[in-house]
Amino acid sequence: MVPLRGLALARRPSETIPAIGKSPAMVAAEFEKLGIDASTSEITTSACVAGDYLSSKGVEGSYVYVIGEPALMSMLSERAGVRPIGGPDDAGKSKRTLQSEGHSIATLDPPAGDVSAVVVGADGDISYYKVAKAAAYLLGNPRCLFVSTNPDPAYSFAPRAGGTAATLAPAGGVWARCVAMTSGREPDIVCGKPSRSLGKHMLSAYGLDPATTCMVGDRVDTDIEFGRAAGMHTLFVESGTTTAEAAAAAGPEQRPDFIAESIAVLEAALVGEAASD
Amino acid sequence: MVPLRGLALARRPSETIPAIGKSPAMVAAEFEKLGIDASTSEITTSACVAGDYLSSKGVEGSYVYVIGEPALMSMLSERAGVRPIGGPDDAGKSKRTLQSEGHSIATLDPPAGDVSAVVVGADGDISYYKVAKAAAYLLGNPRCLFVSTNPDPAYSFAPRAGGTAATLAPAGGVWARCVAMTSGREPDIVCGKPSRSLGKHMLSAYGLDPATTCMVGDRVDTDIEFGRAAGMHTLFVESGTTTAEAAAAAGPEQRPDFIAESIAVLEAALVGEAASD
Structure with a gap:
């Protein structure tokens, strides 16, 4: 059996935790509602x-200059000591x-030379x-960095009331695509999945060995x-949104090693690992 | 000499007429300011x-459903008898x-089945x-048509005051790209240059023979x-925005037959044509 490391096993696998525009503390609070104990240091968002x-x-x-939600702006000032404007x-x-x-x-006010980066994320x-x-x-400013937090084109909109x-x-x-088209410049980094930058960051930040780590997800393209x-x-x-048939038929870069109906399949694996510790 | 047909020769070639969000009548009024007599029937916009x-x-x-300016909405109700919403x-x-x-x-209100098209144009x-x-x-609604008025990614912004x-x-x-990314659908038609649909429309609407017609423009990609x-x-x-060097070096689909500094080169040609009539 492949040893698995992970946060914890969701008790209600059908629940989803939308992380759009949320800080790690906000995501941790959502996990808590599901009965999962998570610390903010265990949560990495594209804003981080x-x-x-x-x-x-x-x-x-x-x-x-930020296109994004207040959580993204706070994260930038907190982690990089910059002064976010816009939003x-x-x-x-x-x-x-x-x-x-x-x-x-x-x-432009402030002038272009004083703006070191444009950061574009989800923005309602x-x-x-x-x-x-x-x-x-x-x-x-040719030295101004162009940071895209996510490549995602769309997400499922879950109505809060009615619908x-x-x-x-x-x-x-x-x-991010709007800004790229208008400026004629492509992002210097795309932070979210499937970015290699994010993979490197997470392996190093959490001291993970890729050979003993399993990525679990429900989209093949991210x-x-x-x-x-x-x-x-x-x-x-x-x-x-991806079906099991589509996942099995995906090209080599997006084909999963394992396919399961639900994340619940991990329960046995994690219990097995704990028992053999 | 190639016979040329055209609206009229601009007397001040350095003036530009931004047609974004304008009706043919509004464009004709701009031509009039430049001393050029143009009737609305001689002007075709992507909205037409x-x-x-x-x-x-x-x-x-x-x-x-329209993403666009009021001039686009009027044109749609005028030419197609539809009921524009949104904007x-x-x-x-x-x-x-x-x-x-x-x-x-x-x-959705009105319901998706009652909306026959989504039309996306310039929108401030x-x-x-x-x-x-x-x-x-x-x-x-899979039968809902997706109409993009223009493929243009950006235009030069000329400040009206200051700057x-x-x-x-x-x-x-x-x-249009935003809507395509979010919906996962590509436009059924792109009306503006360099669309073939527009070319066909103009040749037929004005009874032009392409062999005796010259397209004059300052961008190779449109x-x-x-x-x-x-x-x-x-x-x-x-x-x-395109330089003469870039135009000369363009690929076969975008390489012009003739290159000139200014549209003024047409004056001699048009005068010559008039003289030989």
């Missing part, structure tokens, strides 16, 4: 990786606002103004590709 | 083509609005809500590619 990436670039004290302040602003400001690279309040400003900072069927809504990868790229074992479970 | 496309699909009386009504709406409505395909008031709603209509240097801002192609795809002669002029 974005913060660590900026920290490694030595841009402390500089401005960072909720630029919500609901249209092309008219940009025109009234006489939008140009020369009149996207605006024309935000996309144009982000592109202007990238165009106005009987789910649909899809735009995820952070959509806004979860399984991520695990394979990092050299981990991979287990596909049928709780999401 | 979008309207004619919907008209050809026999969707009169149905709802059409300015959904400006500034965030993910919170969507959540408060219990966003799902089952609760883009919102999270608009992208999610457009994707939901495409996902909820010394131009920068770029997101064009309609960016929002203007020249469009002219070549329609079988027209092509003239590249150096008034835009």
Whole structure:
């Protein structure tokens, strides 16, 4: 049996924990609701990786223009000591606002040279103004880093009240694509799955050996590709948008080592491991 | 000499006429300011083509969800007899609005079956809500058409007041890409240059013979590619973002037949044609 390491086994595998726009503390609180004891240090989000990436670039004290939620902005100032601008302040602003400001690279405030990075993540309040400003900072300063927290095009939208069927809504990868198209620049790093940067970060941060680690996920294009790229074992479970048939038919980079109906299959494996300790 | 047909020769070739979000009447008024007499019937915008496309699909009386400016919505109701919804009504709406409505395909209003098309163009008031709603209509009704007015990723933003240097801002192609990523569907038609649909439409609408028509433009990836795809002669002029060197080095699909510094080169040709009539 392959030894497995992991946080803990979800007692109610059908529950999902949407991490969009949430800090590790907020995710830990969601785990607690499911009866799972998790510390914030055991949780890594793409915002954490974005913060660590900026920290490694030595841009402390500089401005960072953010398309994203407040949790992302806090994480950036906390982990990299930068000064996030944009975000909720630029919500609901249209092309008219940009025109009234006489939008140009020369009149940007703060000036392009003072902005070390543009960070683009999930944002429920996207605006024309935000996309144009982000592109202007990238165009106005060739050294300005372009950080995309996630490549995801969409996520299932679970209505909180009313509504009987789910649909899809735009995820952070959509806004990163907007900024890339407008500026003509591609991201310097994509922090979320299936990024190799994230894999390296997690293996090193938690001291994991990929040969004895298993990535569990329900999407082949993010979860399984991520695990394979990092050299981990991979287990596909049928709780999401990818079917087991599609997972079995996936190309070599996205084909899981194991396929199971549910994450519950891990219970026996983890109990077995504990017994043999 | 190749006989040339055209609207009229711009007297001030350095002036540009931004047609974004403008109706033919609005564009004609801009031409008039430059001393050029143009009738609305001589002007075709991507919104006209979008309207004619919907008209050809026999969707009169149905709802059409629009990401775009009021001029696009008017053109669609005028040319195709449809009932445009969305647009300015959904400006500034965030993910919170969507959540408060219990966003799902089952609760869409009007229902997905009553919406025959999603039309996406330039929009200075883009919102999270608009992208999610457009994707939901495409996902909820496989027969719903997906019309993109333009593939353009960006356009030069000319400040109206203040500002010394131009920068770029997101064009309609960016929002079409957002909807495509979120819904997982590609547009059924892209109306603007370099679309073949537009070429066919213009040749037939104006009774033009491509062998005696010259497409003049300052971008190889839209203007020249469009002219070549329609079988027209092509003239590249150096008034835009593409340089003459880049135009000369373009691949076969985007290489112009003629290169000139300015559209003024046409004056001699047109005068010559008039003299030989």
